[in-house]
Amino acid sequence: MVRIKLFNRSHVGFISVKKNVTFVQQAEVEDxxxxxxxxxxxxxxxxxxxxxxxxxxxxxxxxxxxxxKHLDRLTVMARSVVRNIDPEDDLTxxxxxxxxxxxxxxxxxxxxxxxxxxxV
Amino acid sequence: MDKxxxxxxxxxxxPSDQLKLTEAELKENITKxxxxxxxxxxxxxxxxxxxxxxxxxxxVDHTAILFEMESNIVYQDSEEGRRLMLKQGLxxxxxxxxxxxxxxxxxxxxxxxxxxSVASKADKKGVKxxxxxxxxxxxTQTLNNPPRQINCQTAPPPRSIFSATANQWQIYDAYCExxxxxxxxxxTLLKKETDKSKxxxxxxxxxxxxxxxxxxxxxxxxxxxxxxxxxxxIAQDFKYFEDPSDKFRGQEGTLLPLWTFQxxxxxxxxxxxxCWNSKYQDLFAVGMGSYDFCKQGRGMIVFYSLKNSSFPEYxxxxxxxxxxxxxxxxxxxxxxxxxxxxxVAVYNxxxxxxxxxxxxxxxxxxxxxxxxxxxxxxxDIDNNHNFFSVSADSRVVSWTLIxxxxxxxxxxxxxxxxxxxxxPDDEQLVNISGGTSLDFHKQTDHLFLVxxxxxxxxxxxxxxxxxxxxxxxxxxxxxxxxxxxxxxPRVFISCSADWTVKIWDDTIxxxxxxxxxMSAIGDVAWAPYSSTIFAAVTIxxxxxxxxxxxxxxxxxxxxxxxxxKKTKLTHIEFNPVHPVIIVGDDQGLVSxxxxxPNLRKTPKVRKSPWHYHV
Numbered sequence: 001m002v003r004i005k006l007f008n009r010s011h012v013g014f015i016s017v018k019k020n021v022t023f024v025q026q027a028e029v030e031d032x033x034x035x036x037x038x039x040x041x042x043x044x045x046x047x048x049x050x051x052x053x054x055x056x057x058x059x060x061x062x063x064x065x066x067x068x069k070h071l072d073r074l075t076v077m078a079r080s081v082v083r084n085i086d087p088e089d090d091l092t093x094x095x096x097x098x099x100x101x102x103x104x105x106x107x108x109x110x111x112x113x114x115x116x117x118x119x120v
Numbered sequence: 121m122d123k124x125x126x127x128x129x130x131x132x133x134x135p136s137d138q139l140k141l142t143e144a145e146l147k148e149n150i151t152k153x154x155x156x157x158x159x160x161x162x163x164x165x166x167x168x169x170x171x172x173x174x175x176x177x178x179x180v181d182h183t184a185i186l187f188e189m190e191s192n193i194v195y196q197d198s199e200e201g202r203r204l205m206l207k208q209g210l211x212x213x214x215x216x217x218x219x220x221x222x223x224x225x226x227x228x229x230x231x232x233x234x235x236x237s238v239a240s241k242a243d244k245k246g247v248k249x250x251x252x253x254x255x256x257x258x259x260t261q262t263l264n265n266p267p268r269q270i271n272c273q274t275a276p277p278p279r280s281i282f283s284a285t286a287n288q289w290q291i292y293d294a295y296c297e298x299x300x301x302x303x304x305x306x307x308t309l310l311k312k313e314t315d316k317s318k319x320x321x322x323x324x325x326x327x328x329x330x331x332x333x334x335x336x337x338x339x340x341x342x343x344x345x346x347x348x349x350x351x352x353x354i355a356q357d358f359k360y361f362e363d364p365s366d367k368f369r370g371q372e373g374t375l376l377p378l379w380t381f382q383x384x385x386x387x388x389x390x391x392x393x394x395c396w397n398s399k400y401q402d403l404f405a406v407g408m409g410s411y412d413f414c415k416q417g418r419g420m421i422v423f424y425s426l427k428n429s430s431f432p433e434y435x436x437x438x439x440x441x442x443x444x445x446x447x448x449x450x451x452x453x454x455x456x457x458x459x460x461x462x463x464v465a466v467y468n469x470x471x472x473x474x475x476x477x478x479x480x481x482x483x484x485x486x487x488x489x490x491x492x493x494x495x496x497x498x499x500d501i502d503n504n505h506n507f508f509s510v511s512a513d514s515r516v517v518s519w520t521l522i523x524x525x526x527x528x529x530x531x532x533x534x535x536x537x538x539x540x541x542x543x544p545d546d547e548q549l550v551n552i553s554g555g556t557s558l559d560f561h562k563q564t565d566h567l568f569l570v571x572x573x574x575x576x577x578x579x580x581x582x583x584x585x586x587x588x589x590x591x592x593x594x595x596x597x598x599x600x601x602x603x604x605x606x607x608x609p610r611v612f613i614s615c616s617a618d619w620t621v622k623i624w625d626d627t628i629x630x631x632x633x634x635x636x637x638m639s640a641i642g643d644v645a646w647a648p649y650s651s652t653i654f655a656a657v658t659i660x661x662x663x664x665x666x667x668x669x670x671x672x673x674x675x676x677x678x679x680x681x682x683x684x685k686k687t688k689l690t691h692i693e694f695n696p697v698h699p700v701i702i703v704g705d706d707q708g709l710v711s712x713x714x715x716x717p718n719l720r721k722t723p724k725v726r727k728s729p730w731h732y733h734v
Contacts, residue, residue, distance in 0.1 A: 032339040087292030107345050109338040
């Protein structure tokens with residue numbers, strides 16, 4: 001059975017991110033990504049841009065391509081659902097959990113489409 | 121004229137007006153001549169001849185056509201007649217063959233149709249007999265133009281297949297775009313002239329092909345998501361777990377351990393200050409430094425969020441150890457920090473730099489006097505931020521933040537005898553006593569309490585800089601913490617190095633309650649949800665929670681919260697909203713605990729001499 005959680009914009013984080021591109025921010029983001037990956041439960045991280053082309057991935061190509069293709073379509077559908085209910089809202093993140101044998105969880109952030117594959 | 125026509129002609133009748141003539145006249149022969157003159161034709165018609173310019177007589181045709189009928193009878197002796205008869209075979213002879221017309225062919229065809237026609241019989245016999253009627257049929261057919269088809273085909277217009285869905289949000293987006301376009305048009309109409317002077321803004325991209333800096337927010341959220349999965353049980357406990365065994369435990373309660381916060385770079389430092397953020401209640405600040413006089417070195421300010429216990433949100437390294445910390449209650453991004461070397465600094469979380477916004481040094485900077493407590497105050501009239509500090513050089517200083525600079529004004533000088541400003545400097549050195557803690561009254565802004573190294577507590581006011589309002593001989597040694605009660609306007613608590621915690625009513629010079637905890641106390645704090653609950657931490661690693669409405673002599677909860685026996689607990693703070701406390705120790709570790717239901721009882725509103733403000 002697959003469980004899906006949808007988050008909309010009503011959850012607002014307290015950090016305001018400036019839109020200027022700076023080295024400091026770049027370093028922070030890199031650090032955070034490394035930390036996430038270093039955790040023992042995280043299997044891999046994929047960064048995808050809005051066109052569906054994956055920029056960075058810690059998994060192998062074939063797997064990444066699969067994940068990207070399918071999750072891209074899923075996020076489009078999920079976003080459509082959220083926005084249909086309230087057009088001013090938008091999808092921020094998506095969480096998929098597979099619970100039967102191979103306990104896996106996939107987390108998708110939808111601004112730049114992040115995918116983290118995690119095994120419980 | 122037949123005689124037998126049936127009419128009765130026997131009698132002759134004469135009409136009455138018949139002309140009567142004589143017999144002679146009757147026998148007269150009158151000749152009548154028939155000529156071709158038309159008696160009715162006029163003889164005197166004249167027409168004007170324009171050529172000759174005279175009137176000329178016009179002769180009128182005397183022929184009158186009585187009957188005209190077109191027929192197809194041909195005179196048989198004429199050329200044509202003979203020709204036709206030749207064809208029909210009625211006469212033989214050499215008539216000049218004329219080119220046959222289509223009509224002739226038709227005739228022949230018709231002839232053949234009649235097998236028993238006279239003509240065929242005539243051929244056989246040699247004599248042509250005519251039928252009753254010389255029947256000739258002439259038909260003509262006009263030339264039929266051969267039909268031709270002319271088609272014209274234009275080039276097909278280019279076609280493409282278009283499909284789209286019209287969802288609620290697509291409609292909404294379309295409207296938004298329209299609105300934006302309209303607004304832009306309006307804006308361009310207004311700013312046509314000024315636009316030319318603006319230059320294009322250069323966006324400096326980093327050298328990386330694709331920059332992932334805009335993903336900062338997303339990575340943060342993801343890290344928290346992953347973290348939540350790892351510490352899922354703790355998160356569930358934090359939110360939902362209520363210890364059911366509290367019902368059986370009588371009055372006592374327990375502390376449920378939740379997350380622990382530790383950062384690698386803080387090794388060797390101990391927690392010297394803790395403060396919760398008032399707006400974001402999951403964020404707290406930890407000041408790191410050292411209480412050890414000998415081991416003074418660097419310090420750190422670390423901000424953690426309950427949502428992510430494995431890595432801090434903000435880290436600010438400092439050159440000197442941090443002694444105290446306060447987050448502004450309204451401007452939640454401003455933090456003021458007091459250092460061991462006597463400086464104060466204000467950090468702004470909104471700015472991305474690791475440096476403080478401004479730093480202030482005390483005026484007499486020869487002595488290093490650690491700043492023991494800083495507290496924000498309300499903004500002054502000019503909306504400048506304002507805070508107070510108390511330091512070991514026995515001064516309570518008020519600092520004002522004016523445009524990135526700190527301006528200090530001395531508020532009060534602490535001295536043994538009661539704060540006189542006329543005493544000359546030499547004598548003052550003997551009389552001064554360093555202040556160790558400071559707290560402002562919750563309701564009355566200008567009132568504050570100062571605890572000193574001598575063990576005295578002074579109640580002062582901002583407006584009176586020379587005198588104390590009241591002095592309490594509180595303790596035998598340095599007062600570590602003084603805190604006003606959140607609800608009761610007159611009650612405050614103090615803890616000191618003489619291992620006691622005392623509760624005071626500010627009108628009474630003697631403490632109302634005294635608790636001897638058998639061990640050196642690190643810190644004490646009131647609970648924000650009840651006026652009778654407070655907690656104290658000691659160096660033996662035990663957290664004690666007291667509820668005065670339940671038990672006036674003993675703690676309702678005593679719990680060892682650290683693993684190693686040698687760790688000393690240094691600070692404790694209650695979360696303003698959640699039933700959570702954070703405890704800092706001297707190893708640099710901050711632990712969080714959830715208070716069990718017994719510890720969270722809010723007092724009932726009673727009518728008693730002590731007015732409870734709930």
